[in-house]
Amino acid sequence: MVLNRKSHLHELAEPLRLSDHAVFDLRNFSQRRTSRQYGLLAETIGQHIAQMRTPSCKVFIKSFLCYNHKIMQQLNENDIQIALLIDADNAQYKNIGALINRVSTYGRIIIKRAYGNWTKSALKKWDSVFNKYAIKPIHQIDYTTKKNATDIALIIDAMDFLYTSSCNCFAIVSGDSDFTPLALKIRETGSQVIGAGLPGTSKSFVNACDIFVNLNEIDDDGESEQVKKLTEKEKYLVTLFKTAAESWQDDEGYTELGNVGNYIKRVNPDFNIKDYGVSKFSAFLEKYKNVFDTREVKTKGGGSTIQYRMLI
Incomplete structure (x- = not known):
C-alpha cells in the first residue's frame, strides 16, 4: 500500500x-x-x-x-477499502457469508457485487444472499457460447473501480485463470489483491494474488456439541469470533478482544452486543466458557487487556 x-x-x-x-x-x-x-x-x-x-x-x-498479510492487519482499518467482486459461475452461494467475514478482517468492504446470468437455473439460489449480505447482483447475458461475458463485465468494473473509486484492495472470487492478468495489473498499481476460490483454482491466479482464501477451508458445516446448543443468533456471533481468531491469534492461539469489536462493526454496522443479554464482549465470553478460554494480560501502561482462545 x-x-x-x-x-x-x-x-x-x-x-x-x-x-x-x-x-x-x-x-x-x-x-x-x-x-x-x-x-x-x-x-x-x-x-x-x-x-x-x-x-x-x-x-x-x-x-x-x-505485500504482507501482517502489515495489512496492522494498518489503520480505514486505510483498507475493499471491492468484493464475485464470479458466480465459479463460486458457491453457501459460503459467501463466511467469505465476507474473512475478507472483513483485512479492511472495510465498500463494494459488493456478484456477476452472472441470473436467468440460468444453476444460479437461482443466489437470490437468497443478495439482500442478506447487501450484494449488488450484476446481470450479464451470454452474447455467445465461446466467450464468457460475465468475466469481461467483472474485469471492466474492476478496472473502473481501480481508477475512479477509493478502493485499494480487490477481493476477486473465482477459480478462473482469465483473472490472472487482472490481478497482476491491480498489483502493479500498488493495490492489494485477495483471491478466493475452490480447490482446483488456477495456479496462475493463486500466484498472482497477495492472499488466497480456500473457500472450502472457511465453510465448515460440521458443528461441535457446544455450538449445537446455541441459538442461531449466538452461532452467528461465535462464528465472527472464530473468524477473527483465525486472522489475529498469536502463537499460543489467543486473540486480543479489542480487535474483535472493530471487526464486527465492519461486518455488521447495526450490531449491538446488548441484543445478546450482556453489556460488553467480555461478558459474552464469560457466559460461554465451554466455547471460549479467556485470560487477562497486563499491559506496559499498568492496565490490562482481555484475550480469548476458541475451544471449538
Missing part, C-alpha cells in the same frame, strides 16, 4: 512491529499537523528510507514492504 499526504499518520501512536519488515516511530508526531509536516514519505515498496525533519516531528520509515 502506498503512503501519501492524506494518510492519518498521527493515529499510529505506537511503533508497529512487523517482523523486521518495517519500523514506524511516530510517538513524537505533533498533533498540530500541516501539509509541510507530512513531507515526502516512502512511496515505493522495498529498500527506500525516508527522513523528514520539521520543527515538530521526525519520522523514519525503513524497508516498507506492504
